[in-house]
Amino acid sequence: MPGLLIDTLNGRIGPKVPLWLMRQAGRYLPEYRELRAEKGGFLALAYDPEAAAEITLQPIRRFGFDGAILFSDILVIPHAMGQDLWFEAGEGPRLAPPLVDGAWQALEAVPERLDPIYQTVRLTRAELGPETTMLGFAGSPWTVATYMIAGQGSKDQGDARALAYRDPAAFQSLVDALENATFDYLLGQIDAGVEAVQLFDSWAGSLAPDQYESWVIGPNARLATRVHEARPGVPVIGFPKGSGEKLVAYARETGVDAVGIDETLDPVWVARELPNGMPVQGNLDPLLLLAGGDALERRTRDILQAFSDRPHVFNLGHGIGQHTPIAHVERLIAAVRSWER
Numbered sequence: 001m002p003g004l005l006i007d008t009l010n011g012r013i014g015p016k017v018p019l020w021l022m023r024q025a026g027r028y029l030p031e032y033r034e035l036r037a038e039k040g041g042f043l044a045l046a047y048d049p050e051a052a053a054e055i056t057l058q059p060i061r062r063f064g065f066d067g068a069i070l071f072s073d074i075l076v077i078p079h080a081m082g083q084d085l086w087f088e089a090g091e092g093p094r095l096a097p098p099l100v101d102g103a104w105q106a107l108e109a110v111p112e113r114l115d116p117i118y119q120t121v122r123l124t125r126a127e128l129g130p131e132t133t134m135l136g137f138a139g140s141p142w143t144v145a146t147y148m149i150a151g152q153g154s155k156d157q158g159d160a161r162a163l164a165y166r167d168p169a170a171f172q173s174l175v176d177a178l179e180n181a182t183f184d185y186l187l188g189q190i191d192a193g194v195e196a197v198q199l200f201d202s203w204a205g206s207l208a209p210d211q212y213e214s215w216v217i218g219p220n221a222r223l224a225t226r227v228h229e230a231r232p233g234v235p236v237i238g239f240p241k242g243s244g245e246k247l248v249a250y251a252r253e254t255g256v257d258a259v260g261i262d263e264t265l266d267p268v269w270v271a272r273e274l275p276n277g278m279p280v281q282g283n284l285d286p287l288l289l290l291a292g293g294d295a296l297e298r299r300t301r302d303i304l305q306a307f308s309d310r311p312h313v314f315n316l317g318h319g320i321g322q323h324t325p326i327a328h329v330e331r332l333i334a335a336v337r338s339w340e341r
Helices: 004-009 028-041 041-046 047-065 074-079 111-125 141-150 158-166 168-192 208-228 244-253 267-273 286-291 294-306 327-340
Strands: 067-069 083-086 092-096 133-139 196-201 236-240 259-260 280-284 313-317
Touching: 004 196, 004 313, 028 041, 028 047, 041 047, 041 083, 047 067, 047 111, 047 141, 047 327, 067 074, 067 286, 074 083, 074 141, 092 141, 092 168, 092 208, 111 133, 111 168, 133 141, 133 168, 133 294, 141 158, 141 208, 158 168, 168 196, 168 208, 196 208, 196 267, 208 236, 208 244, 208 313, 236 244, 244 259, 267 280, 267 294, 280 286, 280 294, 286 294, 286 327, 294 313
Parallel strands: 067 133, 133 196, 196 236, 236 259, 259 280, 280 313
Antiparallel strands: 083 092
């Protein structure tokens, strides 16, 4: 029997709401910190199938979430396309050479860099019960391109935005290459055992409306269509963080099966404006989970009530913070599990 999460992503409304948290496999867990101290840095863990599978399973064992999200990173795609990737302590990822002109063609692709990730999926799926959905993911082309062009994260994604205005043909070429690499990567995950995939467009909110149509809606729509055609029945979750009112166009035009909602959006507004029956995911503020207290339970109930008439996957508006107390996560889970429509 399929699990509660996959049922919900397929549009079914049941008496209970499934729950998983973005970044649930990671630094807030003592068992993760212990394994990282033993094994080394983040990238070493992500490319070690046994370690990455163990990390993916840790929050399932501790909390019993309805979905296990693959432990990896969105920047493995540029790494497989030929950029060097490393993580600076306390500063985040670095990619070299920066593609300030969008010229990706000189990179020498190393697709075998993704093989350990597919093995992670296989190992994890073998340990999960049928009630737990295995979730894969990739970064959306716009967001990944911003890192490839700047060589690192940035506050306003200025280098990528400027290139898209200055030389849209060069930027389109990079986006096309990313679409193809991402499609192959998602299929590799699905064929290894993933049952649903999420497209993270973490920097969707930095674009003007016309650019949003070109670089967020367009690529995500093409990816969703290709995945649906190649692997019918595998749900695609789109998470265009920071989209604001443009979320409605994203939901209507991309063809994704479910939409992730960040914490800045009013769930009552979302429930009213999105297409009837479309599954939603979200949208508790990660900082409220960090803070805890009675406000955490009140807001959890408000979100559940707002989405009570449509398929809803409870989640955060972004990733769980590394300093989040375990007790707060347990309180959140108890509030969601006790809710009945």
